[in-house]
Amino acid sequence: MALLITDECINCDVCEPECPNDAISMGExxxxxxxxxxxxxxxxxxxxxxxxxxxxxxxxFNPAWRETREELMAKYERLTAAKNTG
Structure with missing residues (x-):
């Protein structure tokens, strides 16, 4: 399951630099x-x-985006491989 940032976010900028997959970015x-x-x-x-x-x-956790730990590990491996070849 992916994570989701709700509208309670105060834009404190703490999360974005800590994401190892660069999955967090500023939206509208x-x-x-x-x-x-x-x-x-x-x-x-x-x-x-x-x-x-x-x-x-x-x-x-984002209830609309369900993934098992195995699926998350496979995604991690794909992202890591892409980062190392890119």
Whole structure:
């Protein structure tokens, strides 16, 4: 499951630089998470870094984007391979 930034986001800029997959970027009004890049930090850390650091706890799991740990690991491997060849 990818993560989702809700409209409680205060644009504090803490999450974006901590995302190891560059999945977080500024949207029209608040930060957004690209579910195609979000691995919930699987492959990098034991817990999602954006969730751990968010001061307002506005980054829940995205119920519309369900993935198993195995799927997240496969996505991590794809993203890592693409980053190393690109």
């Amino acid at each position: 009004e608040i930060y957004e998470i690209d579910p195609h890049k979000c691995t919930e930090c699987v492959g990098h850390f034991d817990e999602p870094q954006c969730q751990a650091l968010c001061p307002v706890a506005c980054i829940p």
